Amino acid sequence: MIKKWFLTIVLGGSMAALAACGGETAEETNEEAAPQEEAAATEEGSTEQPEMPEPDLEGVPEVVAEVNGEEIVKEDFESAYTGQFQQMAMQAQMSGQEVDQAQLKEQVAESLVAQELLVQETEKQKLTASEEETNAALEALAQQNGLESSEEFLAALEEQGISKEEVMKQVEAQVKIEQLIAKEAGEVEPTDEELQTFYDQAQAQQEESDGEELPAFEEVKPQLAEQVKMQKEGEATQALVAQLREEADVTIHL
Incomplete structure (x- = not known):
């Protein structure tokens, strides 16, 4: 589900890296478990999966948050929340735990507030995104979603009721935010020592958990x-984000 806030900012590269590692682990686990699941399904004569829980959107206000006078509305929150909930629900099914929806709502609201703060800062600094940069970002998004071209990506979004104009607006905002982050981070090329x-x-960590030995350093460098x-x-x-939030007028209505 992709709406206005489909370009969700992950606040922390380490979190993204861990998510990537977790994705590989989940993939390996699924590959190992697949034969057992298929055998069980054959014995039972059914491939029916446990029913996925539904996101609880009852009581979400029309205006979820206000950031320096800019509103984050219910529709945008619900789109972002539903996408996050679906991912969490799938993970919860594997672990046997339930999704803490109250906590997840707070996290999504904070994420949207952070994103709005970053967008506002790019406008304040008058950052610009060239057509070339925007098109490159769009192509990257298409590939991340398993599509061969930006045209296919735009067509898929249009089927969900999202116009090309809206998509390009959001991609441009994403490019500007990436420029802002690069500017704030400065030189981030790690040294060999790091x-x-x-x-x-x-x-x-691998040794502590009795995991497989990592490939040679040069191989994974x-x-x-x-x-x-x-x-x-x-x-x-x-x-x-912490600095911007401290200086901003932010109200969350959840």
Whole structure:
């Protein structure tokens, strides 16, 4: 489900890196579990999955939050919340735990407030996104969603009732936010020493959990560099959002 806030900012590169690692683990787990699930389904003569829980949107106000006079409305919150809830519900099914919807609502509201603060800061600094940068970002989004071209991506969104104009507006906003984060983070290229430290920590965690030994340092160095870079950018983003929020007039009505 993609609406106005479909370009959700993840406040923390380390969180994104962990999510990526978690995704690989889940993938491996699913691959291992698939034969067992298929066998069980064959025995029972059914492939029916447990029913997915529904998001609780009762009582969401028409205006969820106000950020320096700008409103985050119910429709935008519900779109963002539903998408997050679906991801959490799938994870909860695997772990056997229930989604804490009250906590998730607070997190989504805070995320939307943070995103609005960043958007407002890009406008304050008069940042601009070129057509080339916007098109490149759109192509990247298409690939992330398993589509071959930006045209397919735009067509898929149009089927959901989202116009090309709205999509381009949001992609442009995303590009500006990325410029803002890069400006705040400054030089984030990690040193070899930082990468080695990161690698040693990951290796120690693997040993503690009796996991498989990591590939050689040189082999995974590019991936390590990307994760450390994301972590630094995430820390810079969190610091900026905290500063902007302290100076802003923010009211959340949940």
